């Protein structure tokens with residue numbers, strides 16, 4: 001029985017308008033059940049902002065794209081230009097091109113919105129590349145995020161395609177040149193190439209349909225799929241919770257950061273306007289895709305010196321570097337290696353490597369644990385070296401795509417540049433791989449050194465026999481803890497060819513392969529100092545300044561900037577509680 005007496009009707013205050021609205025909405029949508037989201041915790045790290053940048057650019061793309069649909073006419077029907085841009089007066093062109101010129105010169109704010117749309121596309125794809133690289137280098141793709149990695153990867157491919165389809169729409173000379181290449185590449189795909197070309201172009205190139213078809217893909221199909229995938233992607237980020245870098249108070253079982261309301265929402269909101277502002281500034285002052293200078297597409301002309309958008313540069317470079325190889329199969333079927341290898345096989349291989357890497361790593365390590373703590377790139381020298389050498393290959397191909405511009409600007413021979421690119425494709429990634437790996441191992445060695453020999457204090461001490469030495473002090477406990485908590489993977493043991501009874505091991509070949517790949521990934525690492533080594537080292541080091549104690553269970557001191565853990569508790573003194581993931585238990 002309740003002992004609380006009901007307040008008289010007159011003493012109860014009437015619910016405010018806000019409460020009434022909240023009550024009404026809750027009655028229909030059950031929003032009160034989602035109140036736990038308010039305490040959802042987001043860790044803080046600058047590298048997490050690239051995903052947000054991509055997201056905000058996507059929002060700008062949708063808004064500006066909607067606006068452009070009101071003025072753009074995706075028709076290839078020929079018209080004669082009579083608008084306000086005098087150099088094009090009286091020139092026959094498609095309505096798509098004429099409407100793009102009209103958007104640029106006659107629609108109020110048109111050029112700004114077109115440029116905003118284009119700049120957002122460039123920045124979105126650039127942020128996505130950095131976003132992908134950061135996930136790769138920190139190992140955030142490991143269990144349970146493999147599926148989210150695949151979803152992200154699909155979006156990367158789709159958004160790149162969306163960009164290409166987008167800048168094909170204005171039907172100017174540059175877009176037509178790109179479309180001509182796309183047609184050649186589609187035709188070179190064995191078996192299905194001709195059918196695909198027919199589907200895209202509706203007949204002999206350039207046909208009358210391609211712009212109309214690309215338009216449907218561009219404004220409906222691709223953005224629709226990307227929007228759906230982004231939603232699932234973000235729901236999964238919420239569901240898995242964010243990863244975080246190792247540090248005091250951070251474990252595989254908690255998330256330390258700031259809650260969604262009000263901190264994260266305020267920060268994310270501010271960041272949206274920052275991204276929007278920078279994009280608007282670029283659109284306002286930096287010219288992009290001046291289609292009126294290229295002229296309308298004509299099949300007997302190609303655009304000279306103009307370049308595709310940056311994200312297509314690597315494909316163009318691969319095509320330009322490839323020798324003109326082809327052979328004819330019995331029956332008269334020509335296999336065009338000059339196009340097939342650089343534009344189909346190479347990008348497919350590159351994409352497969354990105355998409356399947358998480359599964360390769362999981363298979364090699366036989367690791368079925370969940371990972372919520374991120375690796376520092378140096379702690380995985382082989383993975384990091386592989387990722388950076390991949391980027392270097394991308395860059396070589398990218399510069400190869402600009403071989404004509406480079407030749408003209410630097411007064412070099414086009415053939416020499418092409419040969420440099422051909423050699424560079426093999427040499428640069430190999431050298432980058434070796435150098436990056438050595439740098440990572442060097443950094444690991446430096447970390448070990450800092451742990452065992454402390455940090456330099458800048459204070460010189462004179463010993464009784466006259467020698468001068470610099471005093472080394474113990475690292476700060478937080479840093480010491482972060483360095484010591486590094487996850488060192490073991491190389492899988494080589495399998496025995498036979499068991500104790502001499503029976504051959506049927507899985508020996510598979511296990512040997514696994515052993516070799518794991519040796520490649522995890523072999524030759526710099527070991528962490530052992531407990532004994534640390535104890536010995538600390539006896540000789542001056543005690544450093546400390547902001548906390550390393551707890552006996554090795555969790556280290558909690559962070560001291562007033563952060564909360566996933567269970568939303570803020571512990572006394574502003575220290576974060578290392579609660580169990582979502583369970584609300586405290587470990588400390």
Ligand code: HEM
Nearest residue numbers: 061062065066068069072114118121163166167219223289
């Ligand atoms: C990831 C999303 C998107 C990307 C990467 C993208 C990219 C592009 C690019 C690079 C262009 C060429 C712009 C230029 O003329 O210089 C373009 C044109 C266009 N886009 Fe998008 N876009 C995206 C989404 C959308 C959406 C959602 C819509 C409509 C709802 C849209 C509508 C248009 C229209 C109408 C044009 C032709 C007008 C023009 O060329 O100025 N876009 N897009």
Ligand code: HEM
Nearest residue numbers: 048051052054055132135140145149152153155156242243
């Ligand atoms: C339209 C494209 C994309 C958008 C809007 C997007 C957005 C985001 C955002 C806002 C986050 C949370 C913040 C962060 O960790 O950076 C995130 C996390 C994540 N993204 Fe993406 N992303 C996209 C594409 C990709 C791509 C291309 C990949 C990888 C191939 C990827 C893999 C991931 C993973 C694995 C996470 C979870 C990481 C963690 O919890 O630390 N995403 N994404």
